Amino acid sequence: MPRPVRFNLNPQKADTKDHISMVDMPDGYSGEGFFATKLSEVVGLARKNSLWPLPFATSCCGIEFMATMASHYDFARFGAERLGFSPRQCDLLMVMGTIAKKMGPIVKQVYLQMAEPRWVMAVGACASSGGIFDSYSVLQGIDQVVPVDVYVPGCPPRPEAILDGFIRIQDLVGEESLRRRNSDQYKALLQSYGIQ
Amino acid sequence: MHVTLLAIDLALVIEKLILIAVIVTVSLLVAMYETYAERKIAAFIQDRRGPNRAGPFGILQPVADGLKLFMKEEIVPNLSNKFLFILGPGLAMLTAMMTSAVIPWSSHIELFGRTIHLQIADVNIGILYIFGVVSMGVYGVMIGGWASNNKFSLLAAIRGASQIISYELAMGISLIALLMLTQSLSLKTIVQQQQDGLYYVAYQPVGFLIFLICAFAECNRTPFDLSEAESELNFGYHQEYSSMKLGFYLFAEYVNMFISSAVMATLYFGGYDIPFVNDAAFGAHYGQNMLAILQGLSLFLKVVIFIFFFMWVRWTIPRFRYDQLMRLGWKGLIPLSLLNMLITGFIVLLRQYGWHFS
Amino acid sequence: MNEHQMNEHHIKLPEGSIEKTTTTLNLGPTHPATHGVFQNILELDGERIVSAEQTVGYIHRAFEKIAERRPLYQITPLTDRLNYCSAPINNMGWHMTCEKLLGVNIPKRVDYLRIIIMELSRISDHLICNSVVGVDSGAYTGFLYVMQYRELIYEIYEEICGSRLTTNMGRIGGFERNFNSAVWEKLDKFLAEYPAVLTEFQNLFNRNRIFMERTMGTGGISAERALNYGFTGPNLRAAGVDYDVRVHSPYSSYEDFDFKVPVGRTGDNYDRFMVRNEEMWQSIDIINQAYKKIQEFKGAEAEVYHADAPEYYLPAKEDVYTKMEALIWHFKIVMGETEMTPGEVYHSVEGANGELGFYLISDGGRAPYRLHFRRPCFIYYQAYSELTKGSMLSDAVITMSSLNLIAGEMDA
Amino acid sequence: MQALTSRSKTVERKPMTIWERLYIPAIAKGMSITFGHIFKKKPTINYPEQTRPFSPVFRGLQVLNRDEEGRERCTACGLCAVACPAEAITMEAAERLPGEENLYREEKYAAKYEINMLRCIFCGLCEEACPKDAIYLSETFTAANYSRQSFIYGKKELLIPHPKLQPEAYEKAKGQRVKR
Amino acid sequence: MPINYYIFLSVALFCIGVAGVLTRRNAIIIFMCIELMLNATNLLLVAFSKMHYANMKVMNPNAGIDGQIFVFFIMVVAAAEVCVGLAIIAMLYRNTHSVDVNFLNRLKH
Amino acid sequence: MGLTNETIKERLVQKFGENVSNFETPYGMLTFEAPVQENLKVLQFLFDDQELRFQFLTDLTAVHYPNQPGREIAVVYHLHNLIDNIRIRFKVFTTVEKPDVFTATKLFSSANWMERETFDFYGVNFVGHPNLKRILNVDEMDYFPLRKEYPLEDQTRIDKDDEMFGR
Amino acid sequence: MSVTHFLFWFLSIVAIFSAIMVVVSKNPVHSVLWLIMVFFTISGHYVLLNAQFLAIVNLIVYAGAIMVLFLFVIMLMNLNSDTEPQKNKWLKIAGVIGGGALLLVLVAALKNADTKNQIAQTGSGEIGLIHNLGIVLFRDYALPFEITSVLFLSALVGAIVIGKKE
Structure with a gap:
């Protein structure tokens, strides 16, 4: 059956404002000041172009991630090279694939070992929400154990979708204030996951 | 000719300090762009495009990577020995940079009425000095790996240390064969000897090959990257490092590569000699300063070719297994270099007694 | 603490206890060598492995339990995610199991189409496995060369079913749509270009001494042990047993095809690598034969892409909108209320890494009463500790990747 | 083990020749292969700027269909929800009131129609199950986003542009179909 | 430099080495202290050789060179000694799981 | 191919008599059952017999029939004779209260993990198994999830009522 | 104070401090590193004395090879400050006193030795250069040189035999 239209024209727009709450201005100060803002921007620019991913690839999405790394899509174009399995050295935890309850603590462990600033991307239905596996053994979304910055739907997402999610992460990283990681909101967020 | 180390002359000190600063800066810049080149070459070899979003192409x-690493959180694992943990990358960087002191980067330039030799120190034990510093390079790996208090790191440290020690031997013996020909340990002299005749690679092809292989091993490059084999040991000895300490380790590897390329170019490929050109005549015609710049570029070009070769090999062949690596080192390269040394010595003797080829 | 006690403390050690001379190294679950998710706890004496203990279940997803709640056609997404590297084989295997249970006869052309798809996915699976062996031995580039051609296979899938990896391809009784011209074009392109790439890949590895020494004589197993361990597929054939489900119990008209069963001699990593390479060549051959056979269909037969089974195969959309009877069938099938034959059936296909079996018990209800997957990975992974005993750490890594362990299949 | 079939073919396993034992030839061969690739045309797609055409049957983001006059086709029969293996679809049916004939095609319609895109596995079974040609999967993937809530796509996000009221958007949504 | 300086420096280093041997129980550290003592001697030898040279260079351009040759041989011996010594320590450690010399004195166990 | 379902059946009856029963051939595969104590003897006979040579354990699993009192749990073996290329299915039934079955690990190394899996899912206690503990699920799990009385979802879950709808 | 003097004092102080640290460090790895420091300073002294060959050989042999071996052994045994055997306090004091007494006696004995006017020539002199050393070594000391190779060989064999597991 031919489809009457091919694309939907009103999909959700992702807006970083939904996600990062910038540090509130303290009373009496007018923001971070020019220099600090510029520094933030430059650092943001550097960070977003040098996000080293830690592929926590457990299943199908990991295979699609291989395709993303491979020549056709070339993840390295974004500076996201040097895949490391050492959490200390990576900036972006990409959880790809089903995380079973047995695996949950390990995801958290890896997250804890990462150095700040760190970001988490849940790739695929299983990592984001459990997907079709609404069963006794599967964690229904990794945001139960670690805070997630970007969700990428799809089962598995196409490489384009993974790249799209990665660009969302880059937007987020680029806009993040240097102070965010010291803010109370961020601490409260981590606290809600029992971290620190 | 040797410059006494203690003849202190203020102008000389300033000159040398500037030279050191320039060489260190250049080494770091080269190392930075080596990371970029590594990614790009890998990409081109693998039919990809490589990083092309930070700035044009x-x-x-590398700037982004560096800044990011600077701004990243420092993690010092609780259980590890903090002092050693920080010392490790520092040592790695230090030993990597120290070798550059004796390499003649070009002949001399004439500036402000002074003749400035573009070499930090022309000591008459240049090769031994390189050898000594290289043998020191193992500490960065060992201490870093041990202080991380991680079994993978420890395994990597032990692998790396034994590998570097083993390959140093073959490297040294292959150099001895070269030294028999040059009869000098000063790198400057060696370069000058090559200015007229053939490059030493023509006399010492086997020695060069051994030196090249050992250089790969000393730089921890594939196929000898056992100490940071990512599929086995998960980056090995620098696994626990984050932030700029990691940056130091990565940088040290690239600086090492740069310096060993420079050493190879100097020893076997005429150093700053411009190939197919009579340098002296050229200098007489265009002026010494012009010549020095071109010679520097010539050395640089040779270094770039070597660096490309390093990367090309890395992205082509699989790595060895630990025992195979040791077997190659001890049973392959050392006997071969000994043989090479003996044959060279024999020929040198023959020539001393007046026997000439054809 | 006085002098005496201190001496005591140091003297005590050697007399009673035998000191531990081995190191425990934990490989996984996030170690790069354990591509998916499993854990190997290795006891190392230096670099030699004294013993290995595997832990699995890190992505156990309860397939078999979920399958008991789903009508037959909704199980295809589950089988997709078993061995996700070659999802279509699983899909086809599952559909054939259902057809066997329900007694649906499949036209020859559908069989051949299925064979093309299955062999393509076998290629894509072997290709991943072999290139990952390369990656784990340190040569990353070959991996990216062949991955480009896996992308072509994915494009073919995408043209057929609209998805790349977890394809949900095929229906009980055939395919959801006929192969369009783009599929055939892309298949032509693949068949024309892939052999050269495979040759190049082999040139990079096959006779490279470093690679040969890394793989020869490591991770080997004898034919008897392999059979006892329940090895199937390329891993068993590498040990020298020419057991292949496609030959032994031909399904989907494999009996019409002429192909060889590559076998090795020692069952080591090199043999596994070579057997997989050779199987890719055989698969290309089979695809070529199937392609020829399909072109021989003429007229109405050339358009057949599903069986004539209105009870199980969804009617065409146009009919649903216009014909009452079709609408009723449509509702019945989607709601899962068609007649199910009670009974138990075991059907197996030659999956990319072994005999993939489906043991289906139906009690006539909407969903299977019990569905059990014979998952080859799960069965042969238990031999890992025997395969790696006495070898070195680096060998263990290569053995792991050359076994082609797919976590999704292993943990169900 | 005896041979089980007559079709076996032993794979090549020659011992290394002296020449091969030197490492050099194979390495040189490999390096010539990799060097050749430097000059090959790169298949890379510069993704955000360049896109690769998806196949016309690609199963991406779901879309709710309207008929030619712009009426919603969905009649809230629930077959898609039943067919969904991920149970990602929920809907609430409502009776069409008099005067709404230009909005809804049948007497019943979906007052609320939501798909949880995070659960959805894009298997296409809903499209197949729909007897009214009301839902299908478009040739685009679902965009990534920052929060879980934003993945619950309601009718607002799913409905295609109205062919009468928003003709330009409708034409755009139709896209340029490449003739194959 | 006056030779005295070198003498006293060497003596100091040597005595530190002696003190180390006496105070530590770790066989490896003791071994290292021995190396330290050897090095102190080496330094003194080189200093003396240069002293000799300073005195005699007019007569013999190679005066004092024997001292440096001697140092060279000491290094050779030290390398050989370390090689064997560490092997012994490693073996003892394997058998006794200790590097404590107070424990190592019982060669049978 | 000399071996047929009939000959296998004859050989089995000849050896075990009344103990093997319920011979069927659904979809061409010979299926029979034996008392639970006899399972090892039957497997051993099938393995050793010069004619039968069922030396390849294709599959081992269990099925739960809550409606058959006394025979709630069936352990199903699929055996394969690779030389004659014939498969059989062999079942033993046991009770859910005391699901003790002798282990086949001595005969087939492959049975090790399959039995552990079966234990994990159904709680079948394989007597003599070298390492009978949970394999796929976490060790702390205190029920056998694939038995029919247990629901698909985890009952201790509290995330059902989050903002995610649809369940 | 000339630069030479300055360097001498600097190197000497560092040498003595490092040597003390070798002895007092709890952690064997620290001891090794301090010892390497001592070797560096001693090499510095050699350079001051214009014994360049010995300076570099000292580094290569001691710092580059011997200490790596030490470090290797320590790492393999996983020794750290926790496993460090401790001597009795009194024994330690006795050890220090013994060392100190030796120092005292030697200093006292050497104080009056007739060395006042003797100097060790720094900075110049050709005897420490590799060319001269080489000639003497291979001409006058050829036999001892060959014998050292035998020594090495025997050490090698010995180490392998000792280190080999049964």
């Missing part, structure tokens, strides 16, 4: 990529 991605040339700001």
Whole structure:
């Protein structure tokens, strides 16, 4: 059956404002000041172009991630090279694939070992929400154990979708204030996951 | 000719300090762009495009990486020995940079009425000095790996240390064969000897090959990257490092590569000699300063070719297994270099007694 | 603490206890060598492995339990995610199991189409496995060369079913749509270009001494042990047993095809690598034969892409909108209320890494009463500790990747 | 083990020749292969700027269909929800009131129609199950986003542009179909 | 430099080495202290050789060179000694799981 | 191919008599059952017999029939004779209260993990198994999830009522 | 104070401090590193004395090879400050006193030795250069040189035999 239209024209727009709450201005100060803002921007620019991913690839999405790394899509174009399995050295935890309850603590462990600033991307239905596996053994979304910055739907997402999610992460990283990681909101967020 | 180390002359000190600063800066810059080149070459070899979003063609990529690493959180694992943990990358960087002191980067330039030799120190034990510093390079790996208090790191440290020690031997013996020909340990002299005749690679092809292989091993490059084999040991000895300490380790590897390329170019490929050109005549015609710049570029070009070769090999062949690596080192390269040394010595003797080839 | 006690403390050690001379190294679950998710706890004496203990279940997803709640056609997404590297084989295997249970006869052309798809996915699976062996031995580039051609296979899938990896391809009784011209074009392109790439890949590895020494004589197993361990597929054939489900119990008209069963001699990593390479060549051959056979269909036969089974195969959309009877069938099938034959059936296909079996018990209800997957990975992974005993750490890594362990299949 | 079939073919396993034992030839061969690739045309797609055409049957983001006059086709029969293996679809049916004939095609319609895109596995079974040609999967993937809530796509996000009221958007949504 | 300086420096280093041997129980550290003592001697030898040279260079351009040759041989011996010594320590450690010399004195166990 | 379902059946009856029963051939595969104590003897006979040579354990699993009192749990073996290329299915039934079955690990190394899996899912206690503990699920799990009385979802879950709808 | 003097004092102080640290460090790895420091300073002294060959050989042999071996052994045994055997306090004091007494006696004995006017020539002199050393070594000391190779060989064999597991 031919489809009457091919694309939907009103999909959700992702807006970083939904996600990062910038540090509130303290009373009496007018923001971070020019220099600090510029520094933030430059650092943001550097960070977003040098996000080293830690592929926590457990299943199908990991295979699609291989395709993303491979020549056709070339993840390295974004500076996201040097895949490391050492959490200390990576900036972006990409959880790809089903995380079973047995695996949950390990995801958290890896997250804890990462150095700040760190970001988490849940790739695929299983990592984001459990997907079709609404069963006794599967964690229904990794945001139960670690805070997630970007969700990428799809089962598995196409490489384009993974790249799209990665660009969302880059937007987020680029806009993040240097102070965010010291803010109370961020601490409260981590606290809600029992971290620190 | 040797410059006494203690003849202190203020102008000389300033000159040398500037030279050191320039060489260190250049080494770091080269190392930075080596990371970029590594990614790009890997990409081209693998039919990809490589980083192209940070700046035009991605040339700001190393800057972004560096800045990011600077701004990242420092993690010092609780259980590890903090002092050693910090010392490790520092040592790695230090030993990597120290070798550059004796390499003649070009002949001399004439500036402000002074003749400035573009070499930090022309000591008459240049090769031994390189050898000594290289043998020191193992500490960065060992201490870093041990202080991380991680079994993978420890395994990597032990692998790396034994590998570097083993390959140093073959490297040294292959150099001895070269030294029999040059009869000098000073790198400057060696370069000058090559200015007129053939490059030493023509006399010492086997020695060069052994030196090249050992250089790969000393730089921890594939196929000898056992100490940071990512599929086995998960980056090995620098696994626990984050932030700029990691940056130091990565940088040290690239600086090492740069310096060993320079050493190879100097020893076997005429150093700053411009190939197919009579340098002296050229200098007489265009002036010494012009010549020095071109010679520097010539050395640089040779170094770039070597660096490309390093990367090309890395992205082509699989790595060895630990025992195979040791077997190659001890049973392959050392006997071969000994043989090479003996044959060279024999020929040198024959020539001393007046026997000439054809 | 006085002098005496201190001496005591140091003297005590050697007399009673035998000191531990081995190191425990934990490989996984996030170690790069354990591509998916499993854990190997290795006891190392230096670099030699004294013993290995595997832990699995890190992505156990309860397939078999979920399958008991789903009508037959909704199980295809589950089988997709078993061995996700070659999802279509699983899909086809599952559909054939259902057809066997329900007694649906499949036209020859559908069989051949299925064979093309299955062999393509076998290629894509072997290709991943072999290139990952390369990656784990340190040569990353070959991996990216062949991955480009896996992308072509994915494009073919995408043209057929609209998805790349977890394809949900095929229906009980055939395919959801006929192969369009783009599929055939892309298949032509693949068949024309892939052999050269495979040759190049082999040139990079096959006779490279470093690679040969890394793989020869490591991770080997004898034919008897392999059979006892329940090895199937390329891993068993590498040990020298020419057991292949496609030959032994031909399904989907494999009996019409002429192909060889590559076998090795020692069952080591090199043999596994070579057997997989050779199987890719055989698969290309089979695809070529199937392609020829399909072109021989003429007229109405050339358009057949599903069986004539209105009870199980969804009617065409146009009919649903216009014909009452079709609408009723449509509702019945989607709601899962068609007649199910009670009974138990075991059907197996030659999956990319072994005999993939489906043991289906139906009690006539909407969903299977019990569905059990014979998952080859799960069965042969238990031999890992025997395969790696006495070898070195680096060998263990290569053995792991050359076994082609797919976590999704292993943990169900 | 005896041979089980007559079709076996032993794979090549020659011992290394002296020449091969030197490492050099194979390495040189490999390096010539990799060097050749430097000059090959790169298949890379510069993704955000360049896109690769998806196949016309690609199963991406779901879309709710309207008929030619712009009426919603969905009649809230629930077959898609039943067919969904991920149970990602929920809907609430409502009776069409008099005067709404230009909005809804049948007497019943979906007052609320939501798909949880995070659960959805894009298997296409809903499209197949729909007897009214009301839902299908478009040739685009679902965009990534920052929060879980934003993945619950309601009718607002799913409905295609109205062919009468928003003709330009409708034409755009139709896209340029490449003739194959 | 006056030779005295070198003498006293060497003596100091040597005595530190002696003190180390006496105070530590770790066989490896003791071994290292021995190396330290050897090095102190080496330094003194080189200093003396240069002293000799300073005195005699007019007569013999190679005066004092024997001292440096001697140092060279000491290094050779030290390398050989370390090689064997560490092997012994490693073996003892394997058998006794200790590097404590107070424990190592019982060669049978 | 000399071996047929009939000959296998004859050989089995000849050896075990009344103990093997319920011979069927659904979809061409010979299926029979034996008392639970006899399972090892039957497997051993099938393995050793010069004619039968069922030396390849294709599959081992269990099925739960809550409606058959006394025979709630069936352990199903699929055996394969690779030389004659014939498969059989062999079942033993046991009770859910005391699901003790002798282990086949001595005969087939492959049975090790399959039995552990079966234990994990159904709680079948394989007597003599070298390492009978949970394999796929976490060790702390205190029920056998694939038995029919247990629901698909985890009952201790509290995330059902989050903002995610649809369940 | 000339630069030479300055360097001498600097190197000497560092040498003595490092040597003390070798002895007092709890952690064997620290001891090794301090010992390497001592070797560096001693090499510095050699350079001051214009014994360049010995300076570099000292580094290569001691710092580059011997200490790596030490470090290797320590790492393999996983020794750290926790496993460090401790001597009795009194024994330690006795050890220090013994060392100190030796120092005292030697200093006292050497104080009056007739060395006042003797100097060790720094900075110049050709005897420490590799060319001269080489000639003497291979001409006058050829036999001892060959014998050292035998020594090495025997050490090698010995180490392998000792280190080999049964």
